[in-house]
Amino acid sequence: MSNFLKSSVGRKSVMAVTGLLLFGFVIIHMIGNLQLFLGQDALNDYAKHLVEMPLLLWPARVVLLAILVTHIFVSMSLAKENRVARPVRYTQGATIQASYASRTMVMSGIIIFLFIVYHLLHFTFGKIQPQFYDQLDAEGRKDVYGMIVYGFQNIYVSGAYVTAMAVLCFHLSHGLQSLFQSLGLRSNALAPLLKKMAVGLSLFIFIGNTSIPLSILLGFVRMPGVGR
Amino acid sequence: MNLKLRVWRQKDASKAGKIEEYEAKNINPHMSFLEMLDVVNEGLAQNGVEPIAFDSDCREGICGMCSLVINGIPHGPDRGTATCQLHMRKFKDGDTITIEPWRAKAFPVVKDLVTDRSAFDRIIQAGGFVSVNTGCAPEANAIPIGKHLADPAMDAAACIGCGACVAACKNASAMLFVAAKVSHLALLPQGQVEKAARVQKMVAAMDREQFGNCTNQFECEAACPKEISVSFISKMNQEYLKAFKGDIL
Numbered sequence: 001m002s003n004f005l006k007s008s009v010g011r012k013s014v015m016a017v018t019g020l021l022l023f024g025f026v027i028i029h030m031i032g033n034l035q036l037f038l039g040q041d042a043l044n045d046y047a048k049h050l051v052e053m054p055l056l057l058w059p060a061r062v063v064l065l066a067i068l069v070t071h072i073f074v075s076m077s078l079a080k081e082n083r084v085a086r087p088v089r090y091t092q093g094a095t096i097q098a099s100y101a102s103r104t105m106v107m108s109g110i111i112i113f114l115f116i117v118y119h120l121l122h123f124t125f126g127k128i129q130p131q132f133y134d135q136l137d138a139e140g141r142k143d144v145y146g147m148i149v150y151g152f153q154n155i156y157v158s159g160a161y162v163t164a165m166a167v168l169c170f171h172l173s174h175g176l177q178s179l180f181q182s183l184g185l186r187s188n189a190l191a192p193l194l195k196k197m198a199v200g201l202s203l204f205i206f207i208g209n210t211s212i213p214l215s216i217l218l219g220f221v222r223m224p225g226v227g228r
Numbered sequence: 229m230n231l232k233l234r235v236w237r238q239k240d241a242s243k244a245g246k247i248e249e250y251e252a253k254n255i256n257p258h259m260s261f262l263e264m265l266d267v268v269n270e271g272l273a274q275n276g277v278e279p280i281a282f283d284s285d286c287r288e289g290i291c292g293m294c295s296l297v298i299n300g301i302p303h304g305p306d307r308g309t310a311t312c313q314l315h316m317r318k319f320k321d322g323d324t325i326t327i328e329p330w331r332a333k334a335f336p337v338v339k340d341l342v343t344d345r346s347a348f349d350r351i352i353q354a355g356g357f358v359s360v361n362t363g364c365a366p367e368a369n370a371i372p373i374g375k376h377l378a379d380p381a382m383d384a385a386a387c388i389g390c391g392a393c394v395a396a397c398k399n400a401s402a403m404l405f406v407a408a409k410v411s412h413l414a415l416l417p418q419g420q421v422e423k424a425a426r427v428q429k430m431v432a433a434m435d436r437e438q439f440g441n442c443t444n445q446f447e448c449e450a451a452c453p454k455e456i457s458v459s460f461i462s463k464m465n466q467e468y469l470k471a472f473k474g475d476i477l
Contacts, residue, residue, distance in 0.1 A: 082399035085440030094300025098445035178444040184466025
């Protein structure tokens with residue numbers, strides 16, 4: 001087992017599995033978020049249910065953090081070796097067919113990590129825009145709906161989220177097809193399908209998640225009883 | 229044709245190298261790239277300049293000896309072609325051509341454009357073979373092999389071990405070379421017995437040589453003079469995971 005985890009191929013498979021699990025979280029998180037469109041009552045109710053299940057919520061958070069930390073640390077060890085493997089670089093480099101997304105995975109990964117920190121400070125810890133964080137709705141629940149709607153009415157905050165989702169979409173467009181290769185599941189017959197699937201799912205995540213700040217900015221989603 | 233060459237000159241592994249500029253004059257467009265270098269070297273020798281050192285052997289695209297990164301692309305701009313089979317008509321009169329050696333820690337420069345590729349030999353020694361009892365040659369048709377296995381095995385066996393995959397890889401990874409060797413033997417019935425141990429040993433040998441890690445960008449496949457498919461890398465990853473299945477699960 002230790003030989004496996006030390007090897008290049010073994011660590012690549014760890015990247016693939018942790019990446020896939022993180023993608024699974026992104027999907028679930030998006031479905032949860034999209035309940036914003038069902039209205040204040042539905043979203044606040046969902047949020048209340050989540051925090052009322054600490055036995056589910058906390059282990060999920062710990063496991064998720066462990067997966068994320070693994071994904072980051074393994075990628076750092078691989079990337080470090082990759083730099084060492086070519087001490088003298090070409091004076092004239094060229095790229096034949098590697099996609100831009102595949103060549104910028106480390107950079108997009110760092111941006112996504114910084115976004116996660118920002119996102120947690122914003123909606124989980126309430127350190128950014130604290131004025132919207134601790135409000136209660138009419139039924140005495142934490143007003144998650146209000147926090148999001150008031151928060152995203154700020155164009156800079158919305159802009160940061162939309163930008164981060166574009167970077168995530170980019171990262172996924174390579175990662176979602178690459179993981180099949182790393183796990184030995186890609187064949188030339190499957191390759192075009194995997195590529196379309198990866199690009200399609202990345203766009204799905206981008207459109208789904210950015211629909212929230214964009215509909216708030218454009219006034220399609222607003223606080224109940226507030227006109228345009 | 230008249231060309232300007234920018235060539236990497238390096239006395240030996242311990243000295244620092246640099247790009248030197250040379251003129252290549254009156255080049256016949258039907259010459260191969262290596263013949264063009266021969267002409268340039270003749271001129272250099274006549275003028276008392278040390279000729280440019282580069283590797284070549286068969287000059288018909290099957291030995292894997294020639295190399296050269298030409299304008300950033302191993303074996304030059306022509307797909308599925310080794311440098312020896314690349315013709316000067318692929319370039320335009322007046323072009324500036326940059327020529328560098330394979331760049332990888334595992335392939336140290338011996339001199340100028342010549343690199344030491346014995347890291348590949350050590351990977352093969354680690355497991356790139358089939359153990360057989362010696363004696364008379366076996367009857368050729370004693371082990372029937374279906375076309376669905378023989379064809380991909382032959383595709384993998386087309387690898388000439390030139391190292392262009394490493395040179396092209398953004399991470400100087402040797403995955404395409406190792407995958408071709410692992411897949412070639414793993415597909416054939418003769419390779420089954422040592423299948424699991426082979427992939428483990430060969431990947432371990434590859435990592436020991438300090439090649440980089442695969443990031444699935446497929447530059448290797450595009451640069452390979454034998455157009456070995458990256459699907460063999462997937463095949464090797466699968467073989468590797470299978471070999472460790474008992475340990476992982």
